Amino acid sequence: MDAASTDVVPGDASPSAPDSQAPAPSRARHAAGPATIDLDQIAQFLPRTGIGTDVHAFAAPDSGTPMHLACLEWPGEVGLAGHSDGDVVAHACCDALFSAAGLGDLGSNFGTAEPQWKGASGTALLSEAARRVREAGFEIGNIAVQLVGERPRVAARSAEASRALSEAASARVSFCATTTDHLGFLGRTEGLLAVATALVYPVPDAVRPVVG
Template sequence: MTVDALIVAAGRGLRVGGGLPKQYRPAAGRALLWHACRAFLHHPAIRRVQVVISAGDEALYRTAVGDLDLPPPVAGGATRQESVHRGLAAMAAAPPERVLIHDAARPFPPADMIDRVVAALQQAPGALAALPVPDTLKLGRTGPAGLPLAAQGPSRDGLWRAQTPQGFRFDEILAAHRQAQAAGFAATDDAAIAEWAGLDVVLVQGAEDNFKVTDGNDLARAAALAEGRHAPPPPSCATAAVMAPRVGQGFDVHRFATPGTRRPLQLCGVTIPGATGLAGHSDADVGIHALCDAIYGALAEGDIGAHFPPSDGRYRNADSALFLEHARDRIAARGGRLCNADVTLICEAPRIGPHRQAMRARLAQLLAVAEGRISVKATTTERLGFLGRGEGIAAQAAVTIALPDTDG
């Protein structure tokens, strides 16, 4: 039985932040799409992996998949359903007997779960990975002060949370998609299209690690999981016999944007309400920029401009969280650990104190470390110089990381 995988990566996925579609965001130095493709390429039951991407993302795709042995991608459509249909149609030139359809936003499908879906296709036209709902369900209706009021919900018995991959007999799911397109039937997953076309779809046990990345918290979880899977065992900052401390420092400054410019002020990953934003190619978050330079300096890997040049239009107005996640993943890729980070913001206004804790929490989340390893503080220049005149904000940062003690 030949089995191919179709990876759907044509969505925009911008809710996760960072200015890039989430499938191209890094986890342990590799894009989420790379992790998803690799899981199927390395599975012995899978013959070939085909990816569907958004038209115009070809450069992002090439960078993301890098060294993976994949055929040219297929351009997707305006909806996930249309993208899957186009991907299946392209695969029909050399059709498999079975196809597993998987979302790139689920980067860690375990091999044994793929086994279960493939095995189920020996007995049924369709199969999908899913998890039974463990929690009591409630209905929410409008309550006091606009808060949702809990009401009795449906029984959780027999309810499952659908995941991907979803597997089918190739000819039947392609025919079902064609029928759905002709009839104008829309569905949120391929199992629903198969069911609408009269195909039986069985449930097999999914996996908690097979979660879908939808926001920043999921991205941090994905980075931690990827680091655990692909990086060396986590070293301790105290094991000086095998680890060497490395110290880096960074500095950045941005002037305030022209009055009347509608741009929020971002500092250390936190939006400061009511404050004028800073001018810059990205979101001009001086705190994160200084912290990135400190990390790159400790790694001896240049500066933020070397990794994210201001001449690259992809990073115009980008969320600087993207840059810090890349710096974090570079530490992991070198087998290191962040011991601590200290950021100092230098400005006359706004007041940093009310936002300091939120900044520490956000930086800890982005760096996937305990909050106790992060320090954020502020000072002024006693009204001296351009900072004292309130023309901009500067930041300096220092980090200590531990790297394997080699000559490199």
């Protein structure tokens, strides 16, 4: 057999062709492999998630500080100390929204160095956070938030809280609560903690609503 001959293994349909003679579809699949995918371009269209937390201590019992929680007032309850109204639930929602949209966090947006936010309600802060997220080119899919603490007892007003939060954010917000079985600073009723997650998704300029 001369040098130009090509051995054929029994069972093979034909000798292997050089890469330059490979069928066009095979070359096309190779060219469209993972190395050619523009991940940044794909990310522009994917939903994003964020996590937010907030903690506040209870004000002194004789301070007369009212309780503002989940965008609701709670008559007869001692409120939370803070630069604003201490609404840990609304604040955690804000933090989660900013995290999801890549806009920083609660402190960088509503810091204690900014006097206009002193004493601001959780409703006002959540509404403003949602506005900034939409202004940045996102729409809010949903927010889920959980309050952790021994008091106040919120079960009877959970649906009301969800509605109030949803109205403030102009988006679906689900609210729930739990305790630590009297463990830790939360169990000793020294303060309250809230944890929230938010989902936002980018909105193309052509269909983006005007944000007032």
